Amino acid sequence: MKVVETDLTKAKFYHFYPCIPCVIVVKYKEKINGMTAAWNIGLSFNPPLFGVSISPNRFTYSLLKNAKEFTANFLSFDYLKTIASFGRTSGRNIDKFKNFRVETEESKFISSPILKNAYASYECKVVNIFNVGDHDLFVGKILAVHYDEDLFEKDTKIPSVEKIKFSFYLGSDFYFTQKSFEKVKFGEEEVLKSSY
Numbered sequence: 226m227k228v229v230e231t232d233l234t235k236a237k238f239y240h241f242y243p244c245i246p247c248v249i250v251v252k253y254k255e256k257i258n259g260m261t262a263a264w265n266i267g268l269s270f271n272p273p274l275f276g277v278s279i280s281p282n283r284f285t286y287s288l289l290k291n292a293k294e295f296t297a298n299f300l301s302f303d304y305l306k307t308i309a310s311f312g313r314t315s316g317r318n319i320d321k322f323k324n325f326r327v328e329t330e331e332s333k334f335i336s337s338p339i340l341k342n343a344y345a346s347y348e349c350k351v352v353n354i355f356n357v358g359d360h361d362l363f364v365g366k367i368l369a370v371h372y373d374e375d376l377f378e379k380d381t382k383i384p385s386v387e388k389i390k391f392s393f394y395l396g397s398d399f400y401f402t403q404k405s406f407e408k409v410k411f412g413e414e415e416v417l418k419s420s421y
């Protein structure tokens with residue numbers, strides 16, 4: 226039975242989940258911090274823009290406002306502990322990298338590092354910040370993409386569902402990965418050939 230909730234103070238709108246969270250890493254002066262962000266989104270091909278919506282309550286927010294650069298790091302299910310711990314603790318109180326033994330590597334163009342164990346990372350320079358209610362949308366221009374080429378298909382460059390155990394976030398403190406999968410190609414050709 227479908228229901229309609231009109232009291233949006235009570236309604237949890239988790240219906241766009243599952244989604245793939247990334248870990249946003251920012252270095253400002255000598256301080257490096259990272260936080261998990263599920264509200265991330267590709268915004269433009271040319272210029273290549275990637276957005277992330279961050280609450281001013283996060284320690285990362287103030288670093289980001291000053292540094293105007295960040296890296297976005299995608300981790301497989303093998304590193305779920307990193308995703309969860311970077312999203313449930315604050316850099317105001319602890320050094321997450323030391324505490325959770327997370328290794329970094331230097332970026333090519335910016336001083337914020339990438340995560341060594343990420344299967345893909347973006348180096349981004351903040352080009353715009355939009356207030357969107359109780360979060361701000363940071364728009365980053367992607368300067369470099371680091372990725373493990375073995376985990377992406379050679380021709381299409383899409384992620385290999387056979388090789389990457391994705392970290393899907395369901396909301397609250399729940400995650401899952403794929404145990405089996407059904408992969409389909411359904412492009413324009415298949416759309417036109419198909420009967421309806």
Ligand SMILES: Cc1cc2nc3c(=O)[nH]c(=O)nc-3n(C[C@H](O)[C@H](O)[C@H](O)COP(=O)(O)O)c2cc1C
Binds near residue numbers: 260
């Ligand atoms: C899976 C997951 C996804 C999250 N997504 C976001 C997000 O998109 N934006 C945001 O502002 N906070 C998000 N958070 C919350 C922050 O990661 C969390 O408040 C973190 O402790 C902030 O760390 P900081 O204070 O060191 O910046 C998320 C948390 C989790 C666990």
